[in-house]
Amino acid sequence: MAAPTTDEDYDPFAHREVAKALSNFQFFVHLMKGAVGTGVLAMPECFKDTGLFAGTFILSFAGLIIIHCMLLIVQIQNDRARMLKVPLVTYGQAMKFALEDGPGFLRPLAPVSLFIIDVYLSAYHLGTCIVYAVFVAKNVKQIFDEYVIHLDERIWMLIIMPFEMLLNCIRDLKILAPVSTLANIIMFTGIGIIMYYVFLDLPGLDDRKLMTSPLNWPKLFGTATFSLSPVALALTLESQMKHPKNYGGWCGVLNLSMIAVTLLNIFVAFFGYLKYGEETLASLSLNIPQDSIVAHIVRGLYSAVIFMTYAVQFYVPYDIIWHRYSEPKVTRCTLLIDYIVKMSMVVVTFALAIGIPLLGLFLSLVGALRGLMSIVFPAIMSICHYYPDRYGPMKIYLWKDIAVLIIGLVFLICGTVSCIVNIYFGLQKYHADKAAGKLD
Numbered sequence: 001m002a003a004p005t006t007d008e009d010y011d012p013f014a015h016r017e018v019a020k021a022l023s024n025f026q027f028f029v030h031l032m033k034g035a036v037g038t039g040v041l042a043m044p045e046c047f048k049d050t051g052l053f054a055g056t057f058i059l060s061f062a063g064l065i066i067i068h069c070m071l072l073i074v075q076i077q078n079d080r081a082r083m084l085k086v087p088l089v090t091y092g093q094a095m096k097f098a099l100e101d102g103p104g105f106l107r108p109l110a111p112v113s114l115f116i117i118d119v120y121l122s123a124y125h126l127g128t129c130i131v132y133a134v135f136v137a138k139n140v141k142q143i144f145d146e147y148v149i150h151l152d153e154r155i156w157m158l159i160i161m162p163f164e165m166l167l168n169c170i171r172d173l174k175i176l177a178p179v180s181t182l183a184n185i186i187m188f189t190g191i192g193i194i195m196y197y198v199f200l201d202l203p204g205l206d207d208r209k210l211m212t213s214p215l216n217w218p219k220l221f222g223t224a225t226f227s228l229s230p231v232a233l234a235l236t237l238e239s240q241m242k243h244p245k246n247y248g249g250w251c252g253v254l255n256l257s258m259i260a261v262t263l264l265n266i267f268v269a270f271f272g273y274l275k276y277g278e279e280t281l282a283s284l285s286l287n288i289p290q291d292s293i294v295a296h297i298v299r300g301l302y303s304a305v306i307f308m309t310y311a312v313q314f315y316v317p318y319d320i321i322w323h324r325y326s327e328p329k330v331t332r333c334t335l336l337i338d339y340i341v342k343m344s345m346v347v348v349t350f351a352l353a354i355g356i357p358l359l360g361l362f363l364s365l366v367g368a369l370r371g372l373m374s375i376v377f378p379a380i381m382s383i384c385h386y387y388p389d390r391y392g393p394m395k396i397y398l399w400k401d402i403a404v405l406i407i408g409l410v411f412l413i414c415g416t417v418s419c420i421v422n423i424y425f426g427l428q429k430y431h432a433d434k435a436a437g438k439l440d
Contacts, residue, residue: 012081013244016088020174021242024253030173030237031257033180034312035230036187036264038135038302041194041284043227043265044272046220048280051209052273055220056266062224063262065407067255069378070234071248076385077235090324091235091373092117095381102384118324120373121232122317126349129317132310133353136160139303143296154354160307161350165343167311168318173240176311183308190285190301191268197288198275208277222368222415227265228258229374232316314349318342357430368412368419375408 022030047055073091080089080097089097092114099110137156144151170176234254238247247254272284281287285302288295322341330337382401391398 010082010085012078012087012089015086016239016244018240018242020172020240022174022177022237022240023242024246026174026177026180027237027241027247027253028257029177029180029184030312031230031234031254032261033183033187033309034233035228035258035261037306037309038283039223039227040191040265040268041272042223042282043269044276044280044284045282046223047269047273048209048278049212049216050220051211052205052270054211054217055273056270058217058220059224059228059262059266059269062221062411063228063258063265065404066225066228066231066374067258069375069404069408070231070254070258071252072378072382073231073235074238074247074254076381079385088239090239091121091232094385095377098381098384102380102387106380106384117373117377118320120369122320124370124373125232125313125316126345128313129310129346129349130353132306132313133157133160133164133350136303136307136310137353139299143300143303146296157350157354161346164307164310164350165346167308168314168342168346169339170311171338173237173315176315179308180312183305186301186308187305190298190305191264193294193298193301194284194288195268195271197294198271198284202271202275203277205274208274218414219418221411222371222418224265225371225374225411225415226368228262229370230261231370231374233312236316236319314346318345321345368415371408371412371415376405376412379405379408 043059050058073094076098077089077091077094080094081087084097095117096110096114099106099113134153134157137153137160140160141151141153141156144156167179170179234257238244238254241247241253246252249255268284272287273280276284276287279287285295285298288298318341322338326341327334327338379401383398383405386397
């Protein structure tokens with residue numbers, strides 16, 4: 001990257017004041033937990049559309065592009081912090097400042113860019129929490145229906161909500177780190193159980209497609225962007241680090257975390273499809289015999305994991321809504337109002353989950369736009385930040401950013417189209433089930 005013209009004597013890291021800063025390990029466990037959820041179990045089905053080798057390449061390539069963009073965002077944030085001599089510049093602020101200095105036709109977008117980014121990130125992560133509430137309630141219901149008592153899914157959401165509120169009373173990511181550590185242990189236990197079935201009588205490569213027509217690849221483009229892009233969480237964690245200089249670099253904590261996330265997705269996808277081939281289902285856990293005790297154990301483990309992961313995902317919109325917009329306006333009873341805001345946000349996510357049956361389908365469209373935040377916007381930000389004459393020899397960094405921008409747009413379009421198709425078929429199924437009396 002071209003050398004930025006900033007005041008190198010000012011070190012924004014030295015001026016950060018974080019009461020309970022995160023260690024590198026705590027950053028790692030939080031990012032792993034936020035980045036690896038039930039989506040990893042959906043990866044093998046995507047390999048049906050691409051083949052083993054093409055799927056592995058697409059996931060690897062997407063991981064590299066996204067890691068590069070996440071590093072790019074923080075580099076530009078820190079450059080801007082040095083220029084302004086402030087400890088921290090947020091993603092939205094960095095985008096706004098970059099657009100103000102960029103090409104003339106982009107400058108009118110600067111005033112609204114900060115608000116758009118904050119709104120999208122809040123909506124996306126609150127939407128994720130809504131989906132998590134539905135997921136936990138649905139799986140708990142299935143387990144209790146089998147062994148204990150039959151209750152409506154919405155009743156289970158009401159039962160789960162107070163416990164989620166208690167978990168979200170934890171105000172600091174550092175204190176929340178043991179919860180993420182436990183969630184990671186449980187998650188890998190669940191994945192381990194599933195992979196045990198996968199490796200039983202594993203067939204050879206000759207029995208599976210290695211590569212399909214590129215026309216079949218778009219679904220994986222969108223899924224890869226969705227599963228490998230914990231951008232907002234990574235930036236929130238970076239702002240809370242004890243040693244933020246360890247974030248970047250070849251052996252930085254971001255690289256290590258995201259490489260681990262990418263390799264895990266490739267591992268599960270590759271061997272999951274190798275095992276089940278064209279019989280691979282939407283979630284790899286569904287390929288386990290569903291009437292077995294093992295299936296219920298896996299379901300219970302993942303319910304516990306997602307219940308705990310809710311708090312990690314929730315911290316991103318809470319940080320934006322409270323710390324950036326609400327807290328500066330509060331003059332007294334700050335702690336009380338803090339808890340009121342946080343608990344209200346939890347209640348809203350559960351109320352929406354209970355009140356709108358198909359909300360998860362439409363929230364997936366918000367998730368499909370993740371490519372904007374993780375690839376497209378960072379490329380635009382970089383083009384503007386180094387405008388007009390800091391692109392290096394032969395403008396190599398400008399061409400690099402344009403290439404990343406085009407790749408991001410391809411991933412974005414593929415993900416959005418795939419999502420709209422899923423919404424269409426999801427609505428068809430819902431109305432068919434409703435007509436057949438299969439819905440409560």
